[in-house]
Amino acid sequence: MPEGHTIHRLAARHAELFAGDKVHADSPQGRFAEGAARLSGTVLDGTEAYGKHLLHHYAGELTLHVHLGLYGKFADGAGEPPAPVGQVRLRLHSDRNWLELRGPTACELLTPPEVAALRDRLGPDPLRTDADPDRAYARIRRSPTPLAALLLDQSVVAGTGLIFVTEALFRAGLPPLLPGRDLSTAGWVELWADLVTLMTRAVERGRIDTVRDADLPEVTGRAPRVDRHGGEVYVYRRPGAPCHVCGTEVSRGTLAGRNLYWCPTCQAG
Numbered sequence: 703m704p705e706g707h708t709i710h711r712l713a714a715r716h717a718e719l720f721a722g723d724k725v726h727a728d729s730p731q732g733r734f735a736e737g738a739a740r741l742s743g744t745v746l747d748g749t750e751a752y753g754k755h756l757l758h759h760y761a762g763e764l765t766l767h768v769h770l771g772l773y774g775k776f777a778d779g780a781g782e783p784p785a786p787v788g789q790v791r792l793r794l795h796s797d798r799n800w801l802e803l804r805g806p807t808a809c810e811l812l813t814p815p816e817v818a819a820l821r822d823r824l825g826p827d828p829l830r831t832d833a834d835p836d837r838a839y840a841r842i843r844r845s846p847t848p849l850a851a852l853l854l855d856q857s858v859v860a861g862t863g864l865i866f867v868t869e870a871l872f873r874a875g876l877p878p879l880l881p882g883r884d885l886s887t888a889g890w891v892e893l894w895a896d897l898v899t900l901m902t903r904a905v906e907r908g909r910i911d912t913v914r915d916a917d918l919p920e921v922t923g924r925a926p927r928v929d930r931h932g933g934e935v936y937v938y939r940r941p942g943a944p945c946h947v948c949g950t951e952v953s954r955g956t957l958a959g960r961n962l963y964w965c966p967t968c969q970a971g
């Protein structure tokens with residue numbers, strides 16, 4: 703599933719394509735026909751991302767909410783939209799550009815109270831300037847739940863997925879199974895700041911890089927990472943491989959059906 707940086711990039715991209723323009727909308731597949739008809743002919747005022755949720759705000763207090771989930775995908779381009787191929791849930795076009803959405807978990811119109819309710823059920827998003835990290839820590843410091851699970855819970859922190867959480871915990875030297883209540887205030891302040899740094903960099907680069915300069919292949923002479931996700935990481939999907947810092951084999955475990963990766967030496971706690 704895409705992590706928050708991807709959704710923030712899409713929000714910026716969609717604003718670039720359509721903000722201030724009247725859009726025409728339809729649902730070639732038919733599943734969003736009614737919503738598309740209501741959107742069609744309105745002007746896109748702006749876009750925003752909140753965690754993994756994308757919002758398009760249209761004139762007349764009409765908000766389009768998209769959650770890509772595991773399979774959702776956007777495509778876009780300039781000029782006339784291509785003929786729809788396959789299951790296109792939503793197609794937008796203006797005089798200048800077009801956009802297609804396939805396979806999302808959610809594609810719906812929300813009223814202002816529904817937008818407020820969506821924001822209320824999400825934790826602070828490290829990529830938003832209005833984020834309040836204290837809200838997340840209020841949950842974490844009282845909880846016996848492992849830190850990795852708390853950070854993946856979108857109602858605690860929004861936008862963080864397995865890569866950011868795994869890597870931020872490594873960089874902080876914290877074991878993923880540490881109970882939330884054992885994380886100090888100073889530890890949280892540092893962890894939040896690092897999430898902001900890592901996620902902001904990912905928005906800029908369009909990929910997740912978490913390795914500090916001193917541990918990069920150019921500096922240490924190790925082989926670079928080969929992975930379709932790109933980017934250099936410390937422990938994510940590197941079970942059994944040597945830790946870039948101490949050489950210990952990276953461990954793998956599971957937590958609520960998800961894989962966890964950590965260095966037993968660097969993250970001994």
Ligand SMILES: [Zn+2]
Nearest residue numbers: 945948965968
């Ligand atoms: Zn290590």
